[in-house]
Amino acid sequence: MTESIRNADVLIIGGGLSGTMLAVQLLRLPGQRHILVIEPRAELGRGEAYSAVELGHTLNGNAARMSVDPDNADDLTQWLTGYLDAGGWPQAHQQPVPISELFPPRGIFGVYAQQRLAEAKALSASTVEHIRAEVVDLIVDETSTRLTLDNGQQLRGAYAVLATGMFPAARTPQTESSGVNAAAVDPWDVQAMTRIDPQSTVLIIGSGLTMVDAVVSLEQAGHRGPIEIFSRHGLLPHVRRQPPSWEDFLAADPSLRSPRQLLREVRRQCRIAQAQGIDWQAPLDTVRAHIGRLWSQAGEREKRQFVRHVRPWWESHHHRSPPLSAQLVARLQEEGRLRIQAASFKGLVASDDAVTINVRRRGEQVVTQVAGAALINSSGIEYDWRRVARPLPQQLLKRGLIQPGPLALGIAADVSGAVVDAEGKVSQRLFAMGPPLRGMWWESTAVTDVAIQAKALAARLTQR
Template sequence: MIAESLTHPPVITADVLIIGGGLSGALLAWQLLRRGGARMIVVFEPRAELGRGEAYSTEEPDHTLNANAARMSIDPDAPDDLTHWLTEHLAAGGWPQGAAQRQPIELLFPPRGLFGRYVQERLGQAMAEAPGISVRHVRAEAEDAWPVPGGICVQAGTQRWQAPIAVLATGVFPAARTPRRGSPATAALALDPWDVGRMARLPVEAPVAIVGTGLTMIDGLLSLRRAGHQGPVQVFSRHGLLPQPRRQPPAWPDFLCLDSSLRTPLQLSRALRRQCRLAVSQGVDWQAPLDTVRAHVARLWHQASEGQRRQFVRHLRPWWESHHHRSPPQGAAWLAQLLSEGRLTLEAACLIASEPAPEGLELTVRPRGREQAEPRRFAALIDSSGIEYDWRRVERPLPRQLLARGLVRPGPLGLGIDADPSGAVIGATGQVSDRLLAMGPPLRGLWWESTSVTDVAAQARALALHIAQLGFNAPKVGKTGVSQ
């Protein structure tokens, strides 16, 4: 016992441990505060601020939400909450660019940094209105977790925290940070899509490559514009599909509610195409029928067989991503301008490797339909290859430790981690934990769409209710003070 006390620091107790303080963790803390019961909530987040994560840390005004304010409330019980907050913010003189757009506030696409401020203010208000509850922000990365009698212990830096309940709200792991097979140098050589400062140091006319054609690619293009770049941009992706522009079509009948026989990805795809053709024939934007599918995604994915899910991922996923995760108007307009000017070209190809070269780097790419790879020279590379959902490929301490301990197992199709519908994590032996829970992007395999603001907000509310039902019985051991 003496040796143990000399080796390990005292354990600090809490009621709930939230691992991750981006959008997921902040919204869960917010919902827990609103429900009461917990005395101390601890959030592990290396960043200086809660509620931002990587997505909402950018301060560039060009990096906007990809949906209008009416769709982005963090409160499932108040769909117009962001609209109300923006109304007050603009009235106080904030975000003058928004006021200059002369549109109804609910139709505006706010900068993501401003959205992060909205989340922070709502969390701060809840903290002020719940004086009996303490929310502690521990600025350290949670590196390990293991079960103990009556709860979970989490290691973060030199501290050990223990609580009856811990929640994995880790958010997303960018694929650009995960080494690729055959190209270990890619992450080291690539520019961050939001690093305007480094882009500004490039020669103005320098050729730039971008890998990936999702919404992060749009951010990269806007960052290049902000940096004053005027040279050519070559974009590579496996399928060569660009994100569709986000428009705001009129309401369309919910055809999935009207036809319960649609169950498989193939049936859904065919029915959706019929609905889109019908809309166009009536002079209605084809995005209107597509937007009705959003409310049914979790149900359709959850009831599909593994074979049907695999069929969707293999054959339909690229088209779903490019049509459902659409570009905000400003980004879409800039992309269209680059294409029309011939400054941006798109090629369906796979990145095989990247190596340093004089005045830049050399990429080895294999164009689609060809067996031979080809070298290409660029001054810089922006890696916007999206999100790595497979925890077995994520080079971070916590995912590796949890997998090694058997506390988690890969989710369906290797997407995220496995859990039951309440968010209770399922371990390697198939046992459902009553102490370790998860929400948000780690549950991609369970619900498919588990990353958007509306998805995360709904999960945070449901999980807070579930945790309140479990109760808070913190084990009274070790140190009771708080160290940050």
């Protein structure tokens, strides 16, 4: 029997980092409001990214870069100092670097996010309640939003926020499935990897940060055989270092707008840095603050140029690997156990005693079959909601409450996060934040990006 409708001021759909950070910001604002966070996991604050339990799965940014407080860049460093003093993460003391330069395990970062939520709840007149369920449908009218959960319960709120986080390709059902996930091992499932013959060949599709995690998982599972990686461009993430500060050259020259101009100037600045004996990552890191502006003011043609010609190199140079993980990948390459090939995945091949895939190597026209004992799908994040075979994205599309974002990256919204429907109307009740706004800002997944969005959206919701 369906329960009566429960009411709230704000309904947050998703209780990972995005939803939790929004809840924290709402709690910190004056006033008294009731907030419901709908998240099927047992805990808030973790989501896909921070549910990892292995210490080897670390953040790809050091503590100084990963604060959840947009007003205090040292918040994580300060929290981590107390956490280590209390005996948490004893392995950290084996790394001879300041706490601000540590790369914490993602599971510990989840503890940090949870503690900040608990502190905000204790000090606020508002309330936050975790509803452990999945949202399967959503309706918006002039005065409210109404959610239907997978248990049949309904919730009504003045506003609803899509804080759904990321849809990892390795764990996300696809509307047009190639069957890869059914045949593949989860990149983060170390226990499942212990069942692979430790001397056998493992195939990996994709060469980004998910691949790095998969290699760490294999190492922790005791795998000692060959690892064959297939990626369209054959690029590995660079290792993240701690470069010195560099002049913000984009702020000094607002005429730099197009992808070609940006790429030319970034290369020039990197050459200048290297000529002075300074790490090329120094000038590159100054670009980060301008990406949202550059992307949003670019035309569709320029955005397509960036995605087609610049994106692979931007991803490998900017989304860099944590040092310990990068050292593992480099060691396995030197030992000849890990090999990366520039090749496109062309599908699975039916096989009884192994996993066989079709690939087409760069520069070749023929498709080649490659066999291994196991396959890992490390192809990153699925941003096209039309391809995500989950109830809520499909229902939102069916009802016309959302439309794909630029280049089908996430969903369309205005600059404040108000969702744009299929007819181009800006919603007064439905909002989005974090990874769903990838098409709006390009970089909308990093902790600092989401923290800034959470603060701004909380202010808008309370002002309304």
